[in-house]
Every structure is written in structure tokens, then in C-alpha cells.
Amino acid sequence: MMKPNRGDRVRATAGRVTYEGTLMPSTTDHTVIKLHNGYNIGVNKSVPITLVEKRPPPPKPKARVMDVRGDLPTVAILSTGGTIASRVDYRTGAVTAQSTAEEIIAAIPELGEIANYRSRVVCNILSENMRAEYWVELARAIGEEINKGAEGIIVTHGTDTMGYTAAALSFMITPSVPVVLVGSQRSADRPSSDNVMNAICAASVAVSDIAEVCVVMHESTSDDHCMIHRGTRVRKMHTSRRDAFQSINAPPIGRVDYPSCEIRTFTDYVRRGQRQLRIRDGMEPKCALLKFIPGASPELLRFCSLSGYRGIVIEGTGLGHVPAEWIPLIEYATKSGIPVVVTSQCMHGRICDRVYDTGRDMLKAGVIEGEDMLPETALVKLMWLLGQGLDYEEVCMRMRQNIAGEILGSSSHHGAVDNL
Secondary structure (H helix, E strand, C coil), rough: CCCCCCCEEEEEEEECEEEEEEEEECCCEEEEEEECCCCCEEEEECEEEEEEEEECCCCCCCCCCCCCCCCCCCEEEEECCCCCHHEEECCCEEEEEECHHHHHHCCCCHHHHHHEEEEEEEEEECCCCCCCCHHHHHHHHHHHHHHHHCEEEECCCCCCCHHHHHHEEEEEEHHCCEEEEEEECCCCCCCCCHHHHHHHHHHHHHHHEEHHHHEEEEEECCCEEEEECCCEEEEEECCCCCCCCCCCCCCCEEECCCCCEEECCCCCCCCCCCCCCECCCCCCCEEEECCCCCCCCCCCHHHHCCCCEEEEEEEECCCCCEEEEEEHHHHHHHHCCCCCEEEEEEEEEECCCCCCCCHHHHHHHCCCCCCCCCCHHHHHHHHHHHHHHCCCCHHHHHHHHCCCCCCCCCCCCCCCCHHC
């Protein structure tokens, strides 16, 4: 009897239960089988494994020529990797970023009814490997595609750090067309994958009138609609659910019904052609995000101040507080020309350091109130402002101003960024 190899379809019977699926690599004393539903199980290696079907050899790659329809707009797909562009690597059993943007279109033919596409790979990474220099590359690539006539941009991205990238692009780019980030929580090999619906809804937004940087992802666990989240307001709220993404401290821009692709908006937004494209791609990566916990040493601040960090964001408690012993080192940092921004660990609400004595002392020490910004948005905004070559006072002033919808109840984000 032929011995099964990785990637082959196998059958195993343990007691009265029979399992059938794909044989995966294993680093334990169990045999790992990927079932039809996409989940893996482990059975004791003493259980006999029967070969059902050999894994076919991988097809030879073929050049794909995308059909062009004159009645459809052109959308550029910029790939950075992530689960939406992933499949199972049978060498390791892991989900890895391998697919190109062309393969995404080939796998989702409904996209061809929405737009014509051209594609390029900016990077091919899992999103935990994202970094500031990739944001710069991505911003420049978006600008190039818009200048070449793209009427919308789709960025495929891993979900884990998509909120950071969306915020970074929101500050670096003043787009004249929609810029839509999209990903999926579950890879295409799983029957419960959300990649098809998310991609179709993202393409619908890319050809819409919403000329902002936004994130389009499932709103519910059903395949009924996606939400359109502003890039500075979105956070991943669950590790694996398809409805993981939510807008925080502000309503989403709107939603896309599926499969009709009808868009309903809930709030004001910048419209296509309302602004001219502008790219400000400077980024200062040497910034820190510190989360205060009870008993945390203020020496963390000293370390950042003496180690070349140019900006610090603190996730404080409640209204934005840290203990009194932190305040002298906050003052040391600000007097050294290092902006210190305070945000809250609470998911909702606004910073206010004028209620308690601790907060008032923090203000005297020079902290910048992060208003209702997400901590990660405040971090990226600080990185961007420092990357523009502004002096300390200018950075502090701009951190308090709404630039890309990151602060609610302040000046309109429609044109504030153009003052820089």
C-alpha cells in the first residue's frame, strides 16, 4: 500500500469516528489532518492512515491577461500579502502569503463585473511584518497608480495590523479617489472564508464616490454586508471572527449590502474629485507606544528619552492618567523636545486631564491630550508629523488638531490636512 505524503487526501478511523481530509505536517506525536471544513484535528499516530487520493502536482503558472471592458472604471490592486492572498503551504501546514493580485481576480470572477484591474505587488508579507518603510512604499505606489489614471485603489492587507496601515495612509495621502484596504479573517481554502465577499464589497467602494482611505470588512458573521470604516477610526476587535472590525468613537462611513453591492452611507465623507491628490510620505519610525499598568516603572520613559526615541504615546487609565511618579519623567521628555501624547486604554470616550489633580499635573509637565484618538492612531499620527520635519511646538499643535477624521468634534477633516 502506498504511503501517504503531505498534501494527500487521507482517511483515519479512531473508534467509531472516521475522519477524512488532507494530511498536514506535524511536530507532535499526533497525525494532523485538515478536514473539509478547514479545521485541523490531531489523531494518535497509532491510528492507521489510509490513502484516499494523491495530491495532484501543482499546475504550471500561466500568464494571465486581464480582460478590459471600455464601460468599466480602472481599479489598481496593490498587494501586500495577508490572509486574503493566502493559501495552505503543505510543507509547513501554515497559511502563508503566496497569491498575487492576478490570482485573487482569477479566484473571484465577479470582480470582473465591477471594474477593470491592473495590479502590482508592493510587498508579500504577513501583516505582523509590516513596518513604517513599507507604509512609505505603499503610499508612493498609490500615488503613482492614481497619477496613471486609476479611478480607485484596493490594498490587500493582513488583518492584524491593517488598522495601523489604514491610519498611516490616511495621514500620508490626500486621495482624489477611493483608497480601500481589505483583508480576510479566514483563508480561501476554508469553506467559511470571507475573502470573496470582502473583495467584492471593497471593489464596489473603490468605484464609488467615497474618496477617503477606508477599510471594508464583514460586519456580521453572515454574508449579508460589509462596513466601510474610516481609516483613522477602525480597530480589529476579535482574533478570528469574520465581523472583527469595528469603528471606534465614531460611526462608520457606511455599509455595502451583499450581493447587491448597494452602498448606504451614514456620515459625511470626502467625495471623488473634491480634493487634489497629495502625498506626504515622511515617517519617523523611532516612536514608542507605552501601555501603563499598575506598578509600571517610570524608567520606561527614561529609557525612551535616552535611547533616541523622538516621540512617545502613553495609553493611560480612564481619562488619561498615569501615577504621580511618572510625571517628572514626562516633564524630562517634553523639556528634551520629545512630544508625549496621552490616550486612554478605554475603548470609548475622550481624554480629559483637567478633572483630577494628576491630570492637571500631567498637563503642566507638557503632555498632549490625545482627545478621542485610538492609541495606535495617535502613534501613527505622531510618527507622520515628526516625519514632516516640523519643530516641537508645531508637532504639539498639530497633534491636537483633526487632520483625517481621527478627532471627533473638532474642525472638519475635509481640508485640514492641506494646511500642512
